[in-house]
Amino acid sequence: MKALALALVALAALAVPAAAVTPSRRPVPILMYHVVAQPYVGAPNPSLYVPRQEFAAQVRWLAANGFRAVTLKQVYNAWHGRGTLPVKPIVFSFDDGYRSQYTNARPVLHTRRWPGVLNLEVANTTKSWGTRPRMVRAMIAAGWELDAHTLTHPDLTTLDAAELRHQVAGSRAALRNRYHVPVDFFCYPAGRYDARVVAAVRAAGYLGATTVEFGLGRPSEPFTLARVRIDRGNGVAGLRSKLASLGVR
Numbered sequence: 001m002k003a004l005a006l007a008l009v010a011l012a013a014l015a016v017p018a019a020a021v022t023p024s025r026r027p028v029p030i031l032m033y034h035v036v037a038q039p040y041v042g043a044p045n046p047s048l049y050v051p052r053q054e055f056a057a058q059v060r061w062l063a064a065n066g067f068r069a070v071t072l073k074q075v076y077n078a079w080h081g082r083g084t085l086p087v088k089p090i091v092f093s094f095d096d097g098y099r100s101q102y103t104n105a106r107p108v109l110h111t112r113r114w115p116g117v118l119n120l121e122v123a124n125t126t127k128s129w130g131t132r133p134r135m136v137r138a139m140i141a142a143g144w145e146l147d148a149h150t151l152t153h154p155d156l157t158t159l160d161a162a163e164l165r166h167q168v169a170g171s172r173a174a175l176r177n178r179y180h181v182p183v184d185f186f187c188y189p190a191g192r193y194d195a196r197v198v199a200a201v202r203a204a205g206y207l208g209a210t211t212v213e214f215g216l217g218r219p220s221e222p223f224t225l226a227r228v229r230i231d232r233g234n235g236v237a238g239l240r241s242k243l244a245s246l247g248v249r
Helices: 002-015 052-064 072-079 099-110 122-126 133-141 161-179 195-203 235-245
Strands: 030-033 089-096 117-120 145-148 185-187 208-214 225-229
Touching: 030 208, 052 099, 052 235, 072 089, 072 145, 072 185, 072 208, 089 099, 099 133, 117 122, 117 133, 122 161, 133 145, 133 161, 145 161, 161 195
Parallel strands: 030 089, 030 225, 089 117, 117 145, 145 185, 185 208, 208 225
Antiparallel strands: none
């Protein structure tokens, strides 16, 4: 009888539903990086090149000041009561898919077991300076989130309906088929979008999308998430100043 009573108590405990997680509606800073290396002579847009040493110093400062890196999916889950966030969350997003994101950014983040978010243009996996498939797989294995940045980086606002769908839904399908991960978020090439483009992103099944607009990512704007662009020469002081201007310290 005693054994039966203990068994019934155990079953009753299993039947009690787990406490729901209260949604966190806090806005979250999403950093935007491109090339993590010194610019070569004559490089277009040299401001998009953040040297590895500069990036590493920014990561050290963030860690020393209590920040912890998370993915967009972790942020989304917390916003919807499906998970929690650290006290000072921050997202590291990397656009396009440059090889330096694998060779330079990944090791720096990996020393702290921090994830990044790779916004990958599918065509760049075949470029000599791009992230090859084996590199993408290594980043995923290190905890990185893989998100879509179209097939070939066009201005989506100029495309007809069929090509728009091909670039938006097609890039998600291509990445999911190749890497077997969800690919739940989208990044607008050059930040170009309009109502028609947003509708195409929603229709493709994405949970949200990032822009190049300056600000914090907010749960009320999942398909127009603002970011904090980090440029060459910003260093720690520039990063700190940009975050402080948004009320993040």
